[in-house]
Amino acid sequence: MHLPSAFRLDLRRLILLFAVTTALLTLANTFYASYVTQRDLLIRQTLETNRVYAAKLADSTEGLLNLARQQLAYSVAVLAPVFDQPQKLMAETERLKTQTSIFNSTYVVSADRSLLAISPQALAKPGSVVNSDGAREAVAMRQPLVSQPFVSVIGRLVIAVSHPVFATDGRYLGYVGGSIYLRERSALDVLLSDHHYRDGSGLYVVDRQRRILYHHDAERIGEVMPGNPVIEAAISGDAGAQRVTDTDGVDMLTGYASVTSTGWGIVAQRPTEATLAKLHGLMLEILGNSLPVSLLTLLCIWWLSRLIARPLWQLASSARQMDSQPAAEQIRQVSSWYFEAAELKRAMLAGLAQFNHKIGQLNHDTITDPLTGLLNRRGMLARLEQWQAGNRPFAVIAIDVDHFKQVNDSLGHDAGDQLLRQLAQLMEQVARSNDVLCRNGGEEFMALLPETSLADACAVAERLRQCVADSPIPEGMSVTISLGVAHCPLSSAGIEHALKQADQALYVAKHQGRNRVVTAGAA
Missing domain, CATH: 3.30.450.20 (PAS domain)
Structure with a gap:
């Protein structure tokens, strides 16, 4: 008994059915596993x-x-x-x-x-x-x-x-x-x-x-x-x-x-x-x-099923005409690409892994200052949003290199960059493991100290100031820094206010002669 062609289960439909079923089962399993993991957590x-x-x-x-x-x-x-x-x-x-x-x-x-x-x-x-x-x-x-x-x-x-x-x-x-x-x-x-x-x-x-x-x-x-x-x-x-x-x-x-x-x-x-x-x-x-991606995946599966079935369909068509003279030529002209398809799959997987690696590196680069390795302002604001959501108190230290333009003018921008990297290293030496160190831009830095009182933050700032003063840059030039300290919520109405107070205290430190620590209250 011969089925009508509309109901005939050919290879293309078999591949499509198998691939779609596998994709849906994988999606469902991944979705369920993710749900169970998050639920247990x-x-x-x-x-x-x-x-x-x-x-x-x-x-x-x-x-x-x-x-x-x-x-x-x-x-x-x-x-x-x-x-x-x-x-x-x-x-x-x-x-x-x-x-x-x-x-x-x-x-x-x-x-x-x-x-x-x-x-x-x-x-x-x-x-x-x-x-x-x-x-x-x-x-x-x-x-x-x-x-x-x-x-x-x-x-x-x-x-x-x-x-x-x-x-x-x-x-x-x-x-x-x-x-x-x-x-x-x-x-x-x-x-x-x-x-x-x-x-x-x-x-x-x-x-x-x-x-x-x-x-x-x-x-x-x-x-x-x-x-x-x-x-x-x-x-x-x-x-x-x-x-x-x-x-x-x-x-x-x-x-x-x-x-x-x-x-x-x-x-x-x-x-x-x-x-x-x-x-x-x-x-x-x-x-x-995930639905748009899933629909796109199903469309790709449909197209691939046609592509996979095409060589066999051509061979089957040629087989029906084995008794004709052009049959041998038609078989030679069939493109048998299965090995190349396997190599392409391997290359695609390798490319996907490289793509994910680049995405991860890109995400890291978006919140990291490339010169010093510290967080940039975007990374700092993201961390502050987390602390604000948890009502977590913290102290903030605003830092600025004194006379940084003179270093660039006299020793060159390479020396200025080396100075900034050295300052970042000194900040990491003075800071605790859970402190957040940032470079706002130029010669401006900031340190966020969670669960730290204003007095303790002042002590940290003073240690950093002294450490910088005692550590000349490689060319032998002495460099100092000015620091402003504030606290949230102890001395401010919110995070933006605390950052502003720290900047104001830093401004006062600059005008009082530089190379000093000024607290928001004193400012």
């Missing part, structure tokens, strides 16, 4: 960020509690000699409440749990017996402690920080304490509530009984959390990060840490979906950008 970065974040908040909470204990310890020294004087007890509770702002309320309780003084005074009357769990625990333990959450006599869910008071003869008099409200504004709430995302991410704190001490949803404070690996690890004193499913069934990327003195667990989490949301948009953008 984002998840690892988010887990590590949340782990560091939880550890930082655990340290901050520990510091807040230590400060509270220190304040109470100081009050004990004041209260012990006057424990039988109600007015002085009241004055000290007022001072403790007003001065520290750590506690929502402060109080003094006797050994029989009688309230001797309290601030604010409207909360309870002195002389009443305090029957809260925190009071009983403080009297029973007779040592500095942070209580478990309990409901106070006025119906608030609180934790109490207390310190025992002993007479000079060792007799237990009672304790002084402060309450931190869990469902209302407090120092602990202020510390933790500033760290909350708006994309479903959040932070919560639990005690050893898994009771929630802080949650961005105030209604959940006091609730006992069901056990999960993250909470169990945190309250057992561990720190780390895990990917878990929360009680609402949401896939979360979680970091956790422990507050050592209390055994509280601090958990910072972010939904996996929120973490990957930007990745999905990025992959769609990549796909959109």
Whole structure:
């Protein structure tokens, strides 16, 4: 049975089908592999960020509690000699409440749990017996402690920080304490509530009984959390990060840490979906950008399939006329180019590799000064954009060679170029590994020092100035530099302002006699 010619599967169609299928599968595999790699990287970065974040908040909470204990310890020294004087007890509770702002309320309780003084005074009357769990625990333990959450006599869910008071003869008099409200504004709430995302991410704190001490949803404070690996690890004193499913069934990327003195667990989490949301948009953008190239590739495949099939089609046509006289001549005239095609493929691959190398070199050249090897102004601005996006503070040093024109005029431009290269080398010797060194143009240079104070930047600038002054150029001529130092955001309103201040300080250094360092503040 013979198929119609329109449906006949010839070599050209076979090659086209195979090549298109291979190209689509390769594109899909590359796209998927890229997605998986980027997804795993984002998840690892988010887990590590949340782990560091939880550890930082655990340290901050520990510091807040230590400060509270220190304040109470100081009050004990004041209260012990006057424990039988109600007015002085009241004055000290007022001072403790007003001065520290750590506690929502402060109080003094006797050994029989009688309230001797309290601030604010409207909360309870002195002389009443305090029957809260925190009071009983403080009297029973007779040592500095942070209580478990309990409901106070006025119906608030609180934790109490207390310190025992002993007479000079060792007799237990009672304790002084402060309450931190869990469902209302407090120092602990202020510390933790500033760290909350708006994309479903959040932070919560639990005690050893898994009771929630802080949650961005105030209604959940006091609730006992069901056990999960993250909470169990945190309250057992561990720190780390895990990917878990929360009680609402949401896939979360979680970091956790422990507050050592209390055994509280601090958990910072972010939904996996929120973490990957930007990745999905990025992959769609990549796909959109790759479509024109993909269409062009398919067009080339179609053309190549015709080119590959043509010699065999010619041979087949000639084979059908083997009994004719011109058949031999027709076969000799068929262009059999397969070996040359393989060589061409190899040459194209070599050319592509060379092209990629040149593109990479071109990208490097666009941000690098060819004379000194330092970043040019474009590279410097790109780095500043990264720092600005991360709100990263830095110091900036503007540098200019004194009397550079005289070097060019007297020794020639080759000596001037050698001087600039030598200055770049000295800057690299003085700078740290993470400092950014740039040549703005001509004899103007700039150094960007991340996470560096203005005073430290001035010290670096002075070392560089002295190093240049002590290093003559090869022709023996002494050269000096003038430097202006500024800081962002310490001494400016933004990056452009900081750069401008550094230039102004450099201008002042020039007019004050050159060969000196001037800070933006001094300028």
